[in-house]
Amino acid sequence: QKEVEQDPGPLSVPEGAIVSLNCTYSNSAFQYFMWYRQYSRKGPELLMYTYSSGNKEDGRFTAQVDKSSKYISLFIRDSQPSDSATYLCAMSAGAYSGAGSYQLTFGKGTKLSVIP
């Protein structure tokens, strides 16, 4: 079983739809959870960052973490064509959890297309 599982898609939705992206993980040491957006031929851009379980909202984006289920989600409301990108979940145990624990473990990324 891979440490982080993410459905690669592709996922295609009409403009205005609510998008749900998910990742599951197996390492219970992970405490920090991130979502990155990567446009084609660009570096990943940090979208959302959450620590431990709970919800975090930023504009049209909501990140959810359920540590008991080892499941994280990113919701995009009122999706726009400019949201079309690959979304990567990433997680780490944090710098003080041991050697190399600050390294990020990525999902494979979900390619999202929002159709006008």
Added chain:
Amino acid sequence: GAVVSQHPSRVICKSGTSVKIECRSLDFQATTMFWYRQFPKQSLMLMATSNEGSKATYEQGVEKDKFLINHASLTLSTLTVTSAHPEDSSFYICSGLAGVREETQYFGPGTRLLVL
């Protein structure tokens, strides 16, 4: 969020030559930087962890003599691809470790290397 720059954004070189890629953290100090490569439609693959003032730590399978990393200051890390060959053609992305608990990474825009 924190800003990381890379230079050059794109480089084409002949087989056998060396190429240097610079990674700078513009508005924060990055004691630790990371170098990744990404092949088309694949996720990021960590190549090495670069710590300011010390030798880089390379991931298994990455040739340290081929991919020379120097992290001479808190804001600059360089990756030199020595004696480049066509199979080294890829998208190289750096990131800087950041956050109060050093739990997240901010990525540069990437450098596309094409070796002819």
